[in-house]
Amino acid sequence: MGGEDKSHKRSRKKMDMGRRHDKQSSSFDANVGRKGSWRGSKHQGDSETQKPLVRKQVDPETMNYFKEIDNLFASNGDDMEERSVVCGNALEEAKGREMELATHYIISHTMQTLLDGCDVDSLCGFLRNCAKDFPSIAMDQSGSHVAESAIKSLSRHLEDDEAYSAIEDTVNAICKVIAKNPGDLMYDRYGSHVLRSFLSLLKGVPLDSSEFHGTKSSSVAEQLNFKASRADTDITPHSVQGFPRLFDFLVSGMFKCIKNNIQTLQVDQYSSLVLQASFAIDPILIGCTREDILEGKSIQTTKVRGILHLMKETAYSHLIEVVLGVAPEVLYNEMFTKVFGNSLFELSSHHCGNFVIQALISQARHKDQMELIWEELGSKFKDLLKTGKSGVISSLIAASQRLHTYEHKCCEALATAVHSSNEDSTCIVPRLLFIDSYFYCEDKSNWNWPAGGRMHVMGSLILQRVFQFQNEFIHPFITSITCLNADNILEIAKDSKGAHVIEAFLSSDASAKLKRRLIMKYAL
Structure with missing residues (x-):
């Protein structure tokens, strides 16, 4: 995803969206190897070493x-x-x-x-x-x-x-x-992939599903812009006949066996993918037990900082994205208030943590949660765009539409992030289409449309979202796109990302007169 991190501009498919797989996680004991941390553990319980x-x-x-x-x-x-x-x-x-x-x-x-x-x-x-x-x-x-x-x-x-x-x-x-003894399989490069396929079979999910094999290249925010952004959308791929009883048996057995090694498993490159594939939302992943949740006990305060630190690890952040996507309301609420409170901007600014925040925002349940999110991030739009974390803004805009709250404020904050009060609003759409080019420009006051430049994926997606708001919220954006000259309109229409922006504007609540004005420029 272009622009998600200043030092990681290429797509997530090629660069894992700015995440880096360390040879050895900082959470590992430096004196033991990856497999050794499982096989040599004194916490294996009754499992047999392979x-x-x-x-x-x-x-x-x-x-x-x-x-x-x-x-x-x-x-x-x-x-x-x-x-x-x-x-x-x-x-x-x-x-x-x-x-x-x-x-x-x-x-x-x-x-x-x-x-x-x-x-x-x-x-x-x-x-x-x-x-x-x-x-x-x-x-x-x-x-x-x-x-x-x-x-x-x-x-x-x-x-x-x-x-x-x-x-x-x-x-x-x-x-x-x-x-x-699931640990050896989970840690192993080849065994991990086989175990994920086996879990897919049991779950009744197609074996080529990217949801199970960790190959999905689009971020949470990108999915929200291409698909219906509803918290109750079933994220599980098209199901086939499976073995739900055996799936539950295996997953519960796995968690029972690995519970004492969960800290290393959840940050390991291969075992983390198995945990994602299991879709097993076990509270042990966030430092508490099922009994704690059922009895209304909170996540221990002493463990919160450790959890936040782990969210900056590549494998664990992927895992928490999945957890947030399918967590029952009681677990999601517990994580929202106890783990993420007062840490949203800190995580949003991190090249791994920002994807967790996108997942958190996309699963917000009600307006009160949106209010807390807005308190921490509403004034940070410019900072997020400047540091390449536009995906967080896209998730926030999508959530405001879904929950019908903070819609006007989102549009105002976005417009303010890319132009000042003494500037003409016509610059808003071009600067969002070329977010990287604009924010990396030292002399922003003299920034101009980069002829032949590549339009920004997330900038395009944000504009598509914006044009779905009610007309009274998006006047500056409508003015900006309709005041572009014919050459710029033609360049947008020729770009695969820009063309979707044109389409979104023509489907918006803008007046027919303004839509005709844009079409006439394109026709010329």
């Missing part, structure tokens, strides 16, 4: 057998008759050696093909046979691809209602193994 993978050499006869299978598929393609039978027979040959073959860097490719093409009985048989070794397979570079292929194949077979029972028994066996 044994290192011991590879066995595959005998030449087996190598030759699977090579022939691979050649058979290569020569006959997808149209080969009785493909599922061949796959089933080959998987039967693998019985008792599933882990050995799944983690072999050559045979693993053939195993993926077999699991993709076999019937549900052969697939479930393979997974049940290697259930106890599933974590080891998932944490292997080659084996992780085999595990992913098996999970995707299970998902496809779920389209057949008759296969549900067999698949449920299979995933139940895997759940029991993972629940005993």
